[in-house]
Amino acid sequence: MRIRTQLNLSSAIAAVILVIMIPMIIWSLMEFRRADENLAQTVKMQKSINERILLRDQYLFVTHTKGDKSLWYAKTDELEKIIRSLNGGSSEYRETIGHLKKSFEDNQTIYNRIVSVSEQQHDSEKGRGIAREMVQRLTAQLLLKANMLSEYARELVLINQRQAMTSRNRIAAILSFFILLLTGVILYNSIRLNSILKKRLGLLSESAELIAQGHLNHRITIDGTDELCDLSRVFNSMQSKLQSSYGALEDEIEEHKLSEESLVASERTLRKNEEQIEGLNRELRQQIIEMQEANRELESFTYSVSHDLRAPLRHVVGFVEKLLKLEQGNLGEKSAHYLDVIASSARKMGTLIDDLLSFSRMGRTEMMQAQVKLDQLARDIVEEIRAGLPEGVTISWTILPLPEIMGDKSMLRQALLNLLSNAAKFSQHVSAPMIEIGCSETNATENVYFVKDNGVGFDMHYADKLFGLFQRLHSTEEFEGTGVGLANVRRIINRHGGRIWAESRLNEGATFFFALPNIQKEDADYEH
């Protein structure tokens, strides 16, 4: 049963007890009052009877005066009124009143007869004797009936006393009973509630202690439906959640531990990898240094070879020309043709050696960093190219705004010149050649420039060969060249820390993009 219900029930029982008790006490008090009033009345009656007996004796045995007789009658009237006022009560009380009234009437009758006989005048001695006898008998009966009257009066007093006592005892008994009942109800409820509270709170306290000690799987045993059982259920539910949370937390901690261990292992691996990378980098740097050294040596060798080859080659060309001049007309047509081929090949070889020297120089020349106005540079180069174009060739040039860039102006000029010359070379045979130079993208990191033409283009399958040394996608007969230009452009762009690529479709023109780092003067240290 719910504790609140129990408390309400106790209050209801207490209220019912009071509701029953109060009318009973009121009724008992009324009974007591009635008995008390009756007692007072009967005591008064008893006193009146005793006084009347005195008056009777005074008249009958002493004075025989009319005054005393009148007093007796007066007292009798008073007594009669009292007797008439008596009523109610128990059957015993009513029965005794009946006897008392009869005795009172008998007394009155006998007294009247005594007075009557006493007052009769008798002529004869016999008559007087009989009258005396009569008076004596009546007097005896009067005494007897008066005694009975007194007894009945005494009995009424006793009944009323008993009644008063009974009423008083009843009040005491009712009060005692209901007080005991109330006390019992209160005591019972107190003990019961105390027992429930002690048991439930004990279990709660014990469980709380067990949980505090870490016994999360502990649950309170519930064997009731009261509020504390509800609390215990909530407690058990909380405990389940706590256990679940704790389990999850433990899992998380475990996972965390595993993660930490994994992290430590990863870090260890990372450190190991870093160390490996560091080692590899060191090796790489060493290889780079070695390669650079080898390159330098190779370039130096190339330069030296090229430079050394130029003199004999010039001698070949010079002597061939001199031979042709000296033997002009003496030589046969075939010999002359051979000499021309030798001279021409020697000159071509000289060009190749020059380009190779230029390429080699680009790799070796120290860069001179400066702010370069590319659009101005482009315009100068365009003018230069335009002047060198064969007669009849007109190219439409578009130079869009080009952001300034930090770099080596002569190198950048060479690169732009190569790109624009290539564009002019590969587009001059189309009907309306157009070349556009501009900047497609600029941001904090880099500027992307482009050179676009509507020339012959190239097959993108060979795009990776474009920037190789001595790589050519067209025959010399179509377009002259040595295959060093774009390799040179890539070297320049690379030395500036940039990158270069091209997009094209055969016969639909080509676009060369190159990106240069967008850096300030003080940061311009991008050469590797």
Add this chain to the structure above:
Amino acid sequence: MNRLLRFLIVFIICGVSACQKPDKVTSGPREKVSIAIVKAQPASSIIYIADKNGYFAEEGLDVTIQSHEYSKLALKAMLDGTADLSTATETVVMFAAIAGEKLTVIATTAISSRDVAVIARKDRNIASPKDLKGKRIGVPLGTSADYLLGAILTAGGLDRSDVTIVAMTPDEMPAALKKGAVDAVSVWNYPLVQIKNMLGEQGVVLADEMLYTEFLCLVTKPEYSKSHGATLQKFLKALVKAETFMDNQPEEAKGIVAESIAVDRELVKQTWGLFHFGPELNQGLMIALEEEARWAIRQKLTTATELPSFTDYVNPDALNAVKPAAVKLIR
């Protein structure tokens, strides 16, 4: 908790049971007591009720009832030693006392002012007490009927010399009246009602409840009273039970009485209301004894000339022990 509740309930029940007075259970042989009573007398009803309802047995008494025609004979039986106790009217007790008999009244069992009367034949011109002058009146001498007759005569302005007193027993009266041997008789019930019924319209009852009150006394010898105080208490206890029964179940009581004395139930009903039954001792008995003794001396019905001390003839101890409220003697 429930165990505690059960324990409390059992404890309370045990407590209540312990407080209840158990019915008296007697074991072993019962004490023998004999009592001489007047059979055909309403005043003996309480004795029959106590006997028939087993109240004597409950008190451990084995009571033998001796039936006599009238009080004087019953008292004589007790005085002769043929009975331990007897019932007797105060008149009989008075005569025995002034005659010097040793006896003790331990209680009265019935009181009535209308039990005794003179019943006369109308055809003898008797309508009131004064009409008794010169008439023959039958009466059991030395009984309450004798005393009542004197009172009726006095009320009629007569004395005993004005009439012819014929001594006779109640059994003889109906026939005497019938054949005219007497003109009237003075007698108690049941003979009174029986004669009245017999005479019917021819009978006239001359009674005066203001002149006489009859007390039926329970009498024993002084030595028995002293030696058998406990027995007398048991006897009175049984009578108290009978009194309660008669108050609470009067119709059943009347039936028992009628059956006990083999009279018509109607007869019992007619006389039931004339009596106040129950053991008691009140001062009226002393007054009656003294007055009747004076009367007996005045009328020279006894050789005694001085009143005995009737206080010495009453022992209220047993009644006092059983029902103190019933002892109303002034001492």
